[in-house]
Amino acid sequence: MSYAHAIACAGLDAANAQGQFDALIIISANLDSVPQPYLDQVLQNSAVDSRIGKQCTLLVSEAAPGQRLIIAPTGPLTRDYDDVRRVFAAAKAGIELAKQAGAVKPALYVSGISELAGYEFASEVAFLGANQALWQPLEAREYHGEAISPIQAIGVVGADDEQLKQMNAIAAGQYAARDLCGTEPERMAPPRFADYCVELFQGTKVTTEVISDIATIDKDYPLLSTVARASYAVERHHPRVVKLAYVPEGDVERTLIFVGKGLVYDTGGADLKVGGFMAGMSRDKGGAASVAGFMKAVAEAQPKGVKVIAYLAVVRNSIGSDCFVPDEIITGREGVRVRIGNTDAEGRLAMGDLLSEAKDLAKNEVNPQIFTVATLTGHAARAVGPYSAYVENGPARAAKVSQQLVEHGDLWADCAEVSRSRREDYDFVQPRTQADDLLSSNNAPSAVTARGHQFPMAFLAIVSGLDKHGLDSDQPLPYVHMDIAGSGVEGGDWQHGKPTAPTVAALFAKYCR
Known part of the structure; x- marks a missing residue:
């Protein structure tokens, strides 16, 4: 299992410790949420690069690990139709840029979001979004080798041991599911x-x-x-x-x-x-x-x-x-005669x-x-x-x-x-004759049915006998x-x-x- 594991990163100071990480991805709703000591530099750069704060961007920063500072904005989060998938998408963009920049052990920091209602697990979601972006098909990994996925660990700033355990458990499960499906x-x-x-x-x-x-x-x-x-x-x-x-x-x-x-x-x-x-x-x-x-x-x-x-x-x-x-x-396990x-x-x-x-x-x-x-x-x-x-x-x-x-x-x-x-x-699935008990489907595509x-x-409930275990049973x-x-x-x-x-x-x- 070569998904990028979540590892501890106590705070931004830990992320900046020499040699521990080689990039810092900051996910925030807007530039005002970018923490010091990065805010001043980000604002200075935004004066000459209007993409900053609007799309994922890479800055060279002496203060960032590996001198790589990635600003991954989510955009608005509090409208009626916003949800935590904006964090998920920002993390995907951020980790892709980190990989393209040559990082192999980035730190991920979600700033000013987890306090919002509906975003309590923003850090966990960001980590899962990063792993969604990093997954490569099993056949590709077998052909090219595991080096096809150079990022093997992600520091999640501020996550405790229990959070890390849960993140890694879900990531391991999602990784296996992607392999089996894809x-x-x-x-x-x-x-x-x-x-x-x-x-x-x-x-x-x-x-x-x-x-x-x-x-x-x-x-x-x-x-x-x-x-x-x-x-x-x-x-x-x-x-x-x-x-x-x-x-x-x-x-x-x-x-x-x-x-x-x-x-x-x-x-x-x-x-x-x-x-x-x-x-x-x-x-x-x-x-x-x-x-x-x-x-x-x-x-x-x-x-x-x-x-x-x-x-x-x-x-x-x-x-x-x-x-x-x-x-x-066809007569199934329950004795129900199914017409195809x-x-x-x-x-x-x-x-x-x-x-x-x-x-x-x-x-x-x-x-x-x-x-x-x-x-x-x-x-x-x-x-x-x-x-x-x-x-x-x-x-x-x-x-x-x-x-x-x-x-x-x-x-x-x-x-x-x-x-x-x-x-x-x-x-809809009732039989049309006495020769059968259940119809599997009509003969038109489901999308137009x-x-x-x-x-x-309803078919599954009847063919399995679960229809006999409803509220009235x-x-x-x-x-x-x-x-x-x-x-x-x-x-x-x-x-x-x-x-x-x-x-x-x-x-x-x-x-x-």
């Missing part, structure tokens, strides 16, 4: 995805189980098997089910159970993605990647009181003579039986909450833009699970919006479906944009701090 489909085919996870958790408190036997997958996870069966002709594309578990020391007060969509490549299957829309579908494993990333953060932090279980559906939706087709009826509406709606099938297993597990766990995390629908990206969309059942809504996650995410630059599950969603990111949650089970199709990569560029590891920071902030 790596090309052969380098991260299902067996190699599983291998990465096994290596990732070696020597940690997270246990790993990998199910690779095709007969077992066919028997226990028939819906996942249906998605995978065209890949059976190619051994290196064979599916994997990866199971991860963290059990804390002492009493368990809460249990989190995740199912992650790990489509290492999505051709669309028989409903082939055409017109260039297949490009970038190696990132359709972003849900499983984020879940594994959260587990890595948990492994690093080892929080008390919270038990975490994760099931990852790692599969390739290939085309070929044995691919599944619309109109097929569109083979490009494969993620809900891959997760369905694992969610059924997660539901059965949850019945005997302490204070359980269940989540599915997936790059599931283009509709989520169309509906909420660059945010995650959380769709919850009645017990989760009553417990305000999604709302609390949104509030934590807003403080940690991991933003999301809450979507309601409605009766129309359940009506009304409630295109909400109705898949004897054993309500909170369940949140997290669609990260809009938030999973920078700029919505699924072929080239850097993965963003959505949900990792929000989940950690809510459950592990």
Whole structure:
């Protein structure tokens, strides 16, 4: 793991200690917030360079470590629509400039921001933003060597030991999530995805189980098997089910159970993605990647009181003579007969039986909450833009699970919006004949389908049996479906944009701090 670690830097005097750091990045809303002894020099330079205070700039300063002083302005922070992502973006710009200037061990100072409401974790967010900018694809690091990422440590001015521990835990998780999501489909085919996870958790408190036997997958996870069966002709594309578990020391007060969509490549299957829309579908494993990333953060932090279980559906939706087709009826783990509406709606099938297993597990766990995390629908990206969309059942809504996650995410630059599950969603997936019990999808793109990111949650609830554990049941089970199709990569560029590891920071902030 070669992310840039957060290290202690007690104050600006420590940052300036000779030889400890080689650049100072100051993030502030305006020039008035730049601390002495730098303010006078910055104001003098701004008289001849009007970019200073408006965009990220580098000054030569005798007072700064390595004589490199970088001013990274956030712009306004107190308007109705401002949030901590302005700090995140300023840190990205600052660290990129530091790297270009030759720094390898910069110090990061957030000045006059953390006191503002909504910006309490500005220093932590700045550090995470810097690591988002510094990440390079796994294949690039393997080819060029780790020297491709020259910045290996960042001094965070004023951070205490607990803050540093939390920052590094989240950064480690996000780094792993980016690797798993952003790596090309052969380098991260299902067996190699599983291998990465096994290596990732070696020597940690997270246990790993990998199910690779095709007969077992066919028997226990028939819906996942249906998605995978065209890949059976190619051994290196064979599916994997990866199971991860963290059990804390002492009493368990809460249990989190995740199912992650790990489509290492999505051709669309028989409903082939055409017109260039297949490009970038190696990132359709972003849900499983984020879940594994959260587990890595948990492994690093080892929080008390919270038990975490994760099931990852790692599969390739290939085309070929044995691919599944619309109109097929497949009986899932719950005995629900699913009619295939569109083979490009494969993620809900891959997760369905694992969610059924997660539901059965949850019945005997302490204070359980269940989540599915997936790059599931283009509709989520169309509906909420660059945010995650959380769709919850009645017990989760009553417990305000999604709302609390949104509030934590807003403080940690991991933003999301809450979507309601409605009766129309359940009506949409009802069977049209007595030959089946459930329709997987319609045959139009989700982006042009009304409630295109909400109705898949209804499908998942029914196919897993979670619909029998709503508010009206004897054993309500909170369940949140997290669609990260809009938030999973920078700029919505699924072929080239850097993965963003959505949900990792929000989940950690809510459950592990």
